[in-house]
């Protein structure tokens with residue numbers, strides 16, 4: 001079967017050469033360069049690492065850690081990522097350069113933003129020092145302590161991340177769109193003693209009362225002793241618990257304006273943060289990142305992928321609650337001393353041209369966005385784009401899920417007017433930074449609509465079969481990384497508190513070969529370019545957000561009416577993929593539209609609106625293999641009206657006959673369903 005992205009064939013031969021003023025190379029030249037970086041693997045990464053400032057030089061480039069498949073990068077080196085992001089820029093001539101241009105969501109008539117805050121590197125440096133001073137003196141925070149940050153897209157979010165980094169305090173950021181349950185699970189897994197949150201924020205013209213959500217989480221988080229609340233909205237009726245909850249502005253009142261808190265010298269492998277991401281089973285996985293290796297990968301990719309320069313205005317449309325924001329709104333661009341645009345609210349508020357008006361208002365030169373956003377904005381027509389000046393743009397990338405060729409072409413032709421290279425940067429929470437992408441800042445190989453491009457220098461990626469053997473170009477297989485890379489899940493355990501699970505999930509899916517299993521389907525074409533097609537495991541990518549089907553199934557079966565549940569991802573022309581649920585009911589409950597709505601609301605309350613299934617189908621039984629595994633591919637085939645035989649599979653899920661019978665039965669049962 002021919003591979004597609006959202007039903008569009010992959011244009012392997014559609015090579016677009018020499019865009020903008022970037023240094024053009026042909027495919028062969030690029031891979032020559034790439035090969036050299038792998039031949040001198042350690043020397044190559046060491047040379048990149050030396051471009052950063054170390055308090056003490058590292059002694060080794062890479063070595064095995066204390067648990068299988070945990071590697072240590074730049075051991076012995078002392079470094080602090082907050083120092084690289086702030087002190088180094090302040091001392092290096094960027095003192096009064098703007099670091100963040102922040103725009104709040106609300107607008108006045110005519111679409112003019114009501115609030116814009118500009119923070120220079122020096123402003124940020126002073127504020128981070130003051131907050132660090134306050135946290136240390138008023139809360140006694142020290143290296144190794146843990147905090148949870150549950151903040152919306154306001155400048156205090158990067159500020160608290162930088163403060164924690166400076167003190168060597170391990171932090172986890174929880175996406176502000178997450179529910180109390182999701183927040184509590186993360187706080188408890190990390191054992192955070194301090195929670196930093198806000199009274200609320202604006203989203204699509206509405207007020208979201210964040211502290212109320214945090215309060216519900218705090219009922220089940222015994223480790224949290226204190227809560228700091230940032231006043232974003234100025235709400236009057238916020239519940240503040242005496243002796244536990246403190247207003248941030250009141251805490252800061254007594255802090256002198258010129259304090260200096262020395263950045264903690266961190267051994268390269270010591271933990272910077274833990275970010276939770278969904279897996280196929282159980283609790284979310286706490287992926288660990290360090291100071292040294294992580295900073296090196298971000299530095300390299302900011303140069304190669306984004307070609308970042310001092311006169312750039314860089315705008316990433318992601319949310320800092322996800323890894324993209326951690327790496328490419330906060331640490332990566334700050335290390336490079338970039339001017340970063342940060343926007344609080346919804347990208348289509350008050351009108352579908354908000355993103356383009358931001359590009360025009362600040363003269364954005366580099367845009368980093370997502371396929372979902374592109375597909376959503378495309379639908380409103382070219383007029384919204386064209387009414388804004390985009391002549392400053394010189395480079396565009398997307399991230400988070402495969403970009404279909406039509407969306408790619410729209411970015412290339414309409415948004416960038418064929419002046420800007422457009423890329424689709426592949427990476428994941430676990431990789432810390434981009435690993436597969438075009439590298440316009442280094443050498444721009446031909447573009448192709450929808451491809452991720454070649455692996456970056458020093459990155460050994462391949463597509464293999466289930467035995468871990470390379471497969472021929474054009475065939476679908478598993479994307480793997482064949483050597484460690486800086487920025488990988490960090491020592492000591494890779495996954496917070498669970499080195500065994502780290503080993504199983506990433507290194508033992510294909511046993512014995514030392515390959516990092518990404519969980520993605522991909523094709524390598526004859527040029528050696530990678531085309532990631534989507535997840536090969538039971539993880540959904542809904543509007544770019546990673547959600548385990550298992551998590552949604554657990555929520556559904558916790559409802560009194562539900563006996564069993566199966567959630568699958570159905571293709572969606574805008575969101576890429578949407579969750580669809582199949583449930584069987586307990587005795588005494590009947591299939592009604594009201595119950596369907598109730599179950600959707602149940603998921604919204606327990607997980608957040610991003611995960612609400614578009615449909616909940618009531619069925620009499622779920623198709624399962626003899627070993628009890630739900631036959632998801634069969635459910636997807638039914639949903640998309642595809643014959644069962646069309647489903648490509650590497651793992652044999654069930655006896656063919658049995659599957660066919662289940663398929664026919666279920667198709668009959670769902671005849672009336674129009675979802676296609």
Ligand code: WTA
Nearest residue numbers: 399400401402424425426427428429532546
């Ligand atoms: C998917 C986001 C195709 C992939 C940075 C991966 C992509 C998962 C791309 C990680 C891309 C990310 N093309 N697929 N350019 N970028 N993915 O952890 O399935 O939220 O495994 O990290 O997103 O999602 P995560």
